[in-house]
Amino acid sequence: MAxxxxxxRFGIIGCADIARKLSRAINLSPTAxxxxxxxxxxxxxxxxxxxxNFPASAKVYGSYDAxxxxxxIDAVYIPLPTSLHVAWAVKAAEKKKHVLLEKPVAINAFxxxxxxEACERNGVQFMDGTMWMHHPRTSKIKEFFxxxxxxxxxxxxSSCFGFSVTPDFLENDIRTxxxxxxxxxxxxxxxxxxxxxxWAADFELPKFVTALPGTVFxxxxxxxxxxxxxxxxxxxxxxxxxxxxxNLTMDVTFVGTKGTLHMHDFVIPYEENKxxxxxxxxxxxxxLVTGWVPKPSEHTVMTDLPQECLMVREFSRLVADIKNKGAxxxxxxxxxxxxxxxxxxxxxxxxxxxxxxxxxxx
Amino acid sequence: MAxxxxxxRFGIIGCADIARKLSRAINLSPTAxxxxxxxxxxxxxxxxxxxxNFPASAKVYGSYDAxxxxxxIDAVYIPLPTSLHVAWAVKAAEKKKHVLLEKPVAINAFxxxxxxEACERNGVQFMDGTMWMHHPRTSKIKEFFxxxxxxxxxxxxSSCFGFSVTPDFLENDIRTxxxxxxxxxxxxxxxxxxxxxxWAADFELPKFVTALPGTVFxxxxxxxxxxxxxxxxxxxxxxxxxxxxxNLTMDVTFVGTKGTLHMHDFVIPYEENKxxxxxxxxxxxxxLVTGWVPKPSEHTVMTDLPQECLMVREFSRLVADIKNKGAxxxxxxxxxxxxxxxxxxxxxxxxxxxxxxxxxxx
Numbered sequence: 180m181a182x183x184x185x186x187x188r189f190g191i192i193g194c195a196d197i198a199r200k201l202s203r204a205i206n207l208s209p210t211a212x213x214x215x216x217x218x219x220x221x222x223x224x225x226x227x228x229x230x231x232n233f234p235a236s237a238k239v240y241g242s243y244d245a246x247x248x249x250x251x252i253d254a255v256y257i258p259l260p261t262s263l264h265v266a267w268a269v270k271a272a273e274k275k276k277h278v279l280l281e282k283p284v285a286i287n288a289f290x291x292x293x294x295x296e297a298c299e300r301n302g303v304q305f306m307d308g309t310m311w312m313h314h315p316r317t318s319k320i321k322e323f324f325x326x327x328x329x330x331x332x333x334x335x336x337s338s339c340f341g342f343s344v345t346p347d348f349l350e351n352d353i354r355t356x357x358x359x360x361x362x363x364x365x366x367x368x369x370x371x372x373x374x375x376x377x378w379a380a381d382f383e384l385p386k387f388v389t390a391l392p393g394t395v396f397x398x399x400x401x402x403x404x405x406x407x408x409x410x411x412x413x414x415x416x417x418x419x420x421x422x423x424x425x426n427l428t429m430d431v432t433f434v435g436t437k438g439t440l441h442m443h444d445f446v447i448p449y450e451e452n453k454x455x456x457x458x459x460x461x462x463x464x465x466x467l468v469t470g471w472v473p474k475p476s477e478h479t480v481m482t483d484l485p486q487e488c489l490m491v492r493e494f495s496r497l498v499a500d501i502k503n504k505g506a507x508x509x510x511x512x513x514x515x516x517x518x519x520x521x522x523x524x525x526x527x528x529x530x531x532x533x534x535x536x537x538x539x540x541x
Numbered sequence: 542m543a544x545x546x547x548x549x550r551f552g553i554i555g556c557a558d559i560a561r562k563l564s565r566a567i568n569l570s571p572t573a574x575x576x577x578x579x580x581x582x583x584x585x586x587x588x589x590x591x592x593x594n595f596p597a598s599a600k601v602y603g604s605y606d607a608x609x610x611x612x613x614i615d616a617v618y619i620p621l622p623t624s625l626h627v628a629w630a631v632k633a634a635e636k637k638k639h640v641l642l643e644k645p646v647a648i649n650a651f652x653x654x655x656x657x658e659a660c661e662r663n664g665v666q667f668m669d670g671t672m673w674m675h676h677p678r679t680s681k682i683k684e685f686f687x688x689x690x691x692x693x694x695x696x697x698x699s700s701c702f703g704f705s706v707t708p709d710f711l712e713n714d715i716r717t718x719x720x721x722x723x724x725x726x727x728x729x730x731x732x733x734x735x736x737x738x739x740w741a742a743d744f745e746l747p748k749f750v751t752a753l754p755g756t757v758f759x760x761x762x763x764x765x766x767x768x769x770x771x772x773x774x775x776x777x778x779x780x781x782x783x784x785x786x787x788n789l790t791m792d793v794t795f796v797g798t799k800g801t802l803h804m805h806d807f808v809i810p811y812e813e814n815k816x817x818x819x820x821x822x823x824x825x826x827x828x829l830v831t832g833w834v835p836k837p838s839e840h841t842v843m844t845d846l847p848q849e850c851l852m853v854r855e856f857s858r859l860v861a862d863i864k865n866k867g868a869x870x871x872x873x874x875x876x877x878x879x880x881x882x883x884x885x886x887x888x889x890x891x892x893x894x895x896x897x898x899x900x901x902x903x
Contacts (some may be wrong), residue, residue: 200829257667334766334787337780339699342825343798391770392751392898393778404696406770406778408753416755416768418699418780425696427803427824427833432792436705439790443803443819447826456806462789463704464809467562469847471789471811485831536754 183503187495188214188253190246195258202231204487213237217246254498260359265290270467272297278496283366288520290535295513304497304513311380311446313489315395316480325530327462331436334380338431341422354375355401363402364423371446372419374519375431382518385409387538390529407526455479545865550576550615552608554772556589564593566849570855574654578749579608609636616860627652634659639666639860640763645728650882651670657875666859668874678842691822692800699791700734703784717763725764726785733808734781736881737793744880747771750901752891769888781891799823817841869894
């Protein structure tokens with residue numbers, strides 16, 4: 180068995196902007212270490228390593244393959260454009276590297292299933308890069324949902340995630356290129372809305388989804404703004420809006436029969452060391468309906484480590500258990516990714532087919 | 542001319558629960574006085590007057606007609622079930638009484654046009670009972686919208702208003718009876734969502750609306766939960782959910798190209814003497830995308846008089862101008878009501894016709 184005191188050694192494949200945040204997270208994590216970075220040029224990889232405080236021992240490679248061929252690498256973080264996910268995640272799995280993959284996990288669930296299959300066959304852990312899942316606020320909220328006296332039965336979710344991009348982004352960012360991140364705003368930010376909805380619904384898939392009319396596309400047909408409603412057998416309904424064409428907004432509201440919960444920074448908290456949410460429980464009015472009784476209350480959850488670091492810690496813990504204790508990979512993480520992707524696929528189908536009702540068949 | 546120092550004398554037609562709040566508001570307003578109440582029985586009217594601090598001079602009538610026949614009454618407040626609005630609002634106008642009418646203003650815009658026509662022909666002021674329009678918070682927010690550097694162009698609105706009702710309400714409340722308030726949750730709370738959306742859109746009507754699938758009806762076919770998306774020519778989109786089957790939630794979020802604004806108590810503020818909203822302006826992230834720069838900020842607007850009192854004051858001011866100065870009625874108030882009703886009618890048509898796209902033709 181390997182020495183359990185050795186941190187999980189990460190290789191980073193590609194020098195995307197988001198990889199800077201993850202490099203810091205890996206550096207901050209006691210159970211993980213930055214061991215390598217690969218880019219299409221070794222100069223770029225070296226620059227990235229220097230700019231992101233890689234340890235002197237870290238290796239710098241002029242290709243992605245070289246990272247995968249390095250037998251000292253345990254796990255890879257893949258922040259490549261979505262269209263490249265299936266190729267590189269499968270290759271990584273075949274080389275027995277555990278896979279931390281940026282979202283959206285694939286262009287569609289069919290491609291994602293290829294990734295899952297490769298990870299399963301090779302006994303490697305899969306996790307996607309949805310960081311907020313690992314914030315202690317998230318588990319605190321789950322406790323609130325689980326308390327039937329506080330929240331009751333989930334009835335509705337409403338989410339909105341959009342931000343404002345520059346004209347340069349609209350022209351040149353990979354998220355507006357059909358051959359790179361062809362899912363546009365739906366993949367980039369709609370992913371989070373869908374994830375928050377499924378998470379609140381305990382990952383029960385909706386029965387069907389309907390895109391809202393009025394999707395905004397760029398000239399290449401990539402989604403810049405869209406929305407959808409999601410519907411469950413029991414009458415639960417969720418709506419979301421996602422956009423590249425509005426001020427930064429990051430809302431999710433969960434409404435139950437007895438409780439209501441609001442977050443306005445659910446994906447990236449306003450501040451790194453704490454995050455808030457507000458709850459109303461059995462809210463009502465005073466006798467003359469001139470005020471609320473009880474009023475909602477605000478809750479703040481502190482965290483020593485930022486959420487991306489907690490993600491790295493959880494992923495590393497699972498990898499270490501596999502590596503050192505012969506544990507099996509935790510299958511809930513690829514399941515969360517897959518259900519998010521399946522729902523996103525259904526929304527996309529509705530978007531491109533005149534808002535038709537699309538049933539989700541798993 | 543009448544003596545301008547005499548307050549506007551209100552008669553109340555019907556002893557609905559909401560009339561208690563309005564009675565207090567009229568009592569609190571220096572420019573208005575409670576002059577009469579009419580009910581189907583004079584006992585009930587007398588009880589209501591006693592329980593709601595009517596002055597000793599106030600008259601108590603055993604019919605609605607008697608209030609309208611009283612030449613000392615300037616204006617009536619009509620909190621009757623929606624199906625009775627057209628009959629009593631028209632009668633009131635014919636008797637030259639100014640009309641403060643509870644929402645929804647009518648069963649449909651066709652009926653409402655009959656009311657407007659009667660008010661116009663008789664030179665009386667019309668206003669509906671949408672109280673939040675008169676809160677100083679509302680004008681403060683309008684200033685924010687008008688500042689192109691703070692908010693930019695409106696892109697999206699999301700609203701949710703629902704509350705939890707008792708089994709008794711579901712059986713017996715007039716809002717669940719097709720022959721009384723046949724618009725159900727759409728009329729009772731969806732009205733406010735639609736009003737907030739139109740208000741933010743400067744009362745430009747949407748081009749079309751689409752109900753979300755999954756409306757919940759009671760056995761009599763009255764809406765208990767529904768939702769819709771509203772769409773404008775310029776790509777603006779709004780969604781709302783309204784319900785009798787969830788915890789009290791009262792949200793509206795306005796998203797512009799440069800700003801975002803949240804309220805969680807837009808119809809009835811948590812507290813009577815103040816109301817808050819939060820704004821994000823040109824929101825973005827720090828360099829590593831681990832926090833927001835700038836963070837949104839919270840604003841609180843104080844008010845000496847509760848919003849329903851400010852509504853009575855504004856209505857009374859308009860009535861006094863007509864009565865004492867020969868002014869014309871202010872037409873913006875019936876216009877606001879009419880556009881809200883037209884939009885509500887379109888949503889209802891879509892709800893009852895399989896979420897079909899319903900164009901709004903004015």
